[in-house]
Amino acid sequence: NAGVTQTPKFQVLKTGQSMTLQCAQDMNHEYMSWYRQDPGMGLRLIHYSVGAGITDQGEVPNGYNVSRSTTEDFPLRLLSAAPSQTSVYFCASSYSTAGYSYEQYFGPGTRLTVT
């Protein structure tokens, strides 16, 4: 199993450009999520999905779109990149247990710089 994969690993964008960060998992997990990690801010939830066709907003959703057409894939789209979106982005997936215990598996991250 490859686990959670993310592409690209590094990306530089100019302000106003759009792009899609790819995330895929091969563990048949229903739950997937996107986080951004900034110095001193920990991991902040952008969007999450509890299954194919279902998405919802996290703490910091503005400027980002997601869709979940398959169980395996959960791409994150930046609509019009801004310098404030410079960050490290992590995708994660997990199964859900009866106790709502989401043990997440993380990808290696995408380091995005917006100039």
Add this chain to the structure above:
Amino acid sequence: TQLLEQSPQFLSIQEGENLTVYCNSSSVFSSLQWYRQEPGEGPVLLVTVVTGGEVKKLKRLTFQFGDARKDSSLHITAAQPGDTGLYLCAGGNRDDKIIFGKGTRLHILP
């Protein structure tokens, strides 16, 4: 809004010492996870606690979930340089939003 506060923010100690880091909230969580993250990598799950008062041990690491399920602690016995990293707690609830604390950056000096 649910918040998880971790303390201390930074901790630097000598190899062989013991330490405890904390994860506190005013909200109740149905489960809480601890992760460790090394530079340039994604967080890796260490443990999940789901029952108030629960204690779990992972070699030299002891995790405890508070009786009211609002707080947790991580105790490391005889710290080693390999324990160096960013320790994150995360809380889950029935609304499916999993939130993270800002982390404790731990540095063990040889």
